[in-house]
Amino acid sequence: MAVPRGITLIVGGGYHGKSTLLEALQSGVYNHIAGDGREFVLADDTAVKLRAEDGRCIRNVDITLFINDLPNGKDTAAFSTENASGSTSQAAGVVEGMEAGCRLFLIDEDTSATNFMVRDEFMQQVISREKEPITPFLERARGLYEQAGASTILVAGSSGAFFHIADRVIQMDCYRPVDITERVKGLCAQREAPAMGAPAFRMPRGERTMPAFAAAREGDARGGRGGRDGGRRHGHGDGCRGYDAGRDERGQGGGRRGRDGRGDRDGGARGRERLKVRSQGRDAFSLGKENVDVRFVEQIADSEQTAALAHLLRYGLERFADGACPLTEAVERLFAVLEREGWAPFCGSFVPCGLAKPRKQEVFAALNRFRGGMGGGARGGEMDGAKDSDR
Structure with missing residues (x-):
């Protein structure tokens, strides 16, 4: 089964092999030994596995695609912190991946920050958009593909919102992949798509430099x-x-x-x-x-x-x-x-x-992830040692 570029969902019941397939894809960036079975799972050799990473450092990354208007007024166009939260680390990971030439993001909902990935309609009604600094990945995935050339393969198990943006949907059934795209598109046509109100897509700006160590x-x-x-x-x-x-x-x-x-x-x-x-x-x-x-x-x-x-x-x-x-x-x-x-x-x-x-x-x-020199010379967005925006 070949998966074209774009946005692909891997879905299925628990223990049916969703994450197992994603793990095989993340190893598929390397050459394999002929005959060992792994040569049947290949991926773009620039693919990056993206996940939340609480506590990691971030240095001068433009995360405005995902995070803006922090209540403390910190700049997110050159954001730095020594102690990132889940959503901020994942936002930085996307931008850093683009900088590294990534053409495919591999994401597992289980290891992602929930508030980075999606906000359901009821939550948007309770907490209005102008009070929420985070633009979820759900609303950026299409722009990442069409304007930045970065596809997404996402393991989804809890939110149906991603069905509406998917180009291909693969169901894992007892460790066997089944293409259910047409059936899902038919179901989506009968349901209202989630509200999308993200600001216009803009490529991250600036060329980062090596740290002054x-x-x-x-x-x-x-x-x-x-x-x-x-x-x-x-x-x-x-x-x-x-x-x-x-x-x-x-x-x-x-x-x-x-x-x-x-x-x-x-x-x-x-x-x-x-x-x-x-x-x-x-x-x-x-x-x-x-x-x-x-x-x-x-x-x-x-x-x-x-x-x-x-x-x-x-x-x-x-x-x-x-x-x-x-x-x-x-x-x-x-x-x-x-x-x-x-x-x-x-x-x-x-x-x-x-x-x-x-x-x-x-x-x-x-x-x-090298922290050397983080104590000085950061150009913007320092969080003064505290957990950042989404805590």
Whole structure:
């Protein structure tokens, strides 16, 4: 069964396989081993599993598609918080996914924030629209597809409102998918569609930059050995636009090796005092003193990908964390170096075994969850440590 682009619902009774199918689709972004059965479930290789993620950080994200007119007057066009609520984290996840080139969002109603997904008509009558800052996903899904090119596959089990916007409806019946689109459309024709009053769709604005993370340049202040070109500071001039991505960590370009001429096991020259990398299984890693929690980035396949993410982020933070380098450009440069030179520029003379290449979408996700520098330099929407708008 092929599912075309657009908005697709997966429905069915409890325990009939709705979430199981979605989990298969989220793994379908990767190549599989022929004959193991999984090759029968494939998905667009840019697909992103979207979910609520209470407590995650958000940095300068334009979430005005979904959240506006907060009662505390905070700006949502460049929104930052260290402690996001479910709906705000999911709104940011959509915009961050678009930034990462996502063409398909995978959503399970069970792991989503209810007030982000839908507001029924009775609730709209009790709480008028002008008193509700959140525009639900129900009212944005069509615009995301038609104007941003991002399709949606949604597991729905409690609200029938999504039937009215769906292009395709698949019922899971004892783990077998059945196309019931025509029957659902006939039923929808007999019922009044939910009221839609969302503001006009507008693409998120602005190009986000790499965070200005001072710790990434501490080696310069202590040892004076580090730099992009054998002595220049990491964050010089025009940020990553001026960086020669062809230079690696093996001594080319000057000043790259340790005091004794050998790279250390942490993948960098001792004179530069690189950020220490520690992988904590599949769910987290640390860079220096900063922990990066990726347990809810569900398309990370294994701990080897998490370890690779740690090395990729360290490389990016040490070179591009000047507060001026566009985030998308930094990620493109990371993958250009990886494709051309392999893991040595990221790990130094000792390349650990067991590194697995992640997708660009997971690199974006890890960068978006890196909290370094959140204490200062946020340009708007700070929530002063409190839970944000929908609490």
